[in-house]
Amino acid sequence: MNKDVIPTYKLEEYFEAFQKPCIAFNMEYINHVPFFDSNKPHRHDYYQIIVLEKGTMNHNIEFDTYQIAKPCISVLFPKQFHQISFSPDAEGEIIMFGDELFCSAVLQKDLSAYNVDLQRRLNYIVPTAEEFAELIAVVKNIRDLYERISPAKKEQIKFYIKILLLQLIEYGHSKEPSRTETEEADINLHFRDLVEEQFKVCRTVQGYAEQLNITTKKLNAICNNYVGETALNVIHERLLLEIKRLLVFYDFPHKEIAYELGFDSPSALNKFIAAKLNCTPSELKYRLSHIYKK
Numbered sequence: 001m002n003k004d005v006i007p008t009y010k011l012e013e014y015f016e017a018f019q020k021p022c023i024a025f026n027m028e029y030i031n032h033v034p035f036f037d038s039n040k041p042h043r044h045d046y047y048q049i050i051v052l053e054k055g056t057m058n059h060n061i062e063f064d065t066y067q068i069a070k071p072c073i074s075v076l077f078p079k080q081f082h083q084i085s086f087s088p089d090a091e092g093e094i095i096m097f098g099d100e101l102f103c104s105a106v107l108q109k110d111l112s113a114y115n116v117d118l119q120r121r122l123n124y125i126v127p128t129a130e131e132f133a134e135l136i137a138v139v140k141n142i143r144d145l146y147e148r149i150s151p152a153k154k155e156q157i158k159f160y161i162k163i164l165l166l167q168l169i170e171y172g173h174s175k176e177p178s179r180t181e182t183e184e185a186d187i188n189l190h191f192r193d194l195v196e197e198q199f200k201v202c203r204t205v206q207g208y209a210e211q212l213n214i215t216t217k218k219l220n221a222i223c224n225n226y227v228g229e230t231a232l233n234v235i236h237e238r239l240l241l242e243i244k245r246l247l248v249f250y251d252f253p254h255k256e257i258a259y260e261l262g263f264d265s266p267s268a269l270n271k272f273i274a275a276k277l278n279c280t281p282s283e284l285k286y287r288l289s290h291i292y293k294k
Helices: 011-017 104-112 118-123 129-147 151-172 179-198 205-212 216-227 231-248 254-260 266-277 281-292
Strands: 025-029 047-054 056-061 064-069 072-076 082-086 091-097
Touching (some): 047 056, 047 129, 056 072, 064 072, 064 118, 072 118, 091 129, 118 151, 179 231, 205 216, 231 254, 231 266, 254 281
Antiparallel strands (some): 056 064
């Protein structure tokens, strides 16, 4: 099976399509016409901050559907599957930036202590009118710098993006983390990174706890604090996400999914899905496919 069915667009392609200098950063108005069809499922290799000032948008992110009216901000992470459409009267900004020069550390280590589920919270944010005014002021500063881009202004943009993201986190989770919470946030982040790298081959809490040099009890306590789930559920949720992706986006047969994800047999895959979601793989695919109208 071809795993490139769903395209992954690169920031460099924007620069090539619109003949812009390659600066690991781009900014477009919502009503601009991209070089690809955003109404079809796709991914990016860069971050996006979508600021909706007027109108509405329908946004599918992985398997969550948001029907959004202004004011709203949506932060999209690299490699997240999504599909988006705007109303004809929609206005706002789309800020795009690469992992290497901009806010990877901000979105991960620096802010992880503030948020029990960073990606999902930032995927969809509805601020108050006062909060939105503060955010728009920062966005306008970024736009002004972008229109007069230079090496020095690019550095200023990096700081404004960090300010923007810090504001978004503050609106959703205002408690300042203690030193202990910060240390535990680092462990939680490291655990999530390990799961992302190893979920196909490592399915036990013990396996991850040993790599983190902590007990399984400690790891479960940290996961419960940050995501409200056991460590095993975190592992299983990542596995389920990949199963959903392979079913819906890549149209893998059940046998190939079982092989790809390290199950002993298709029957073992079926039992896992039934235990978690009380359905068969075929029923799961049918249930999810309407989201992307596949």
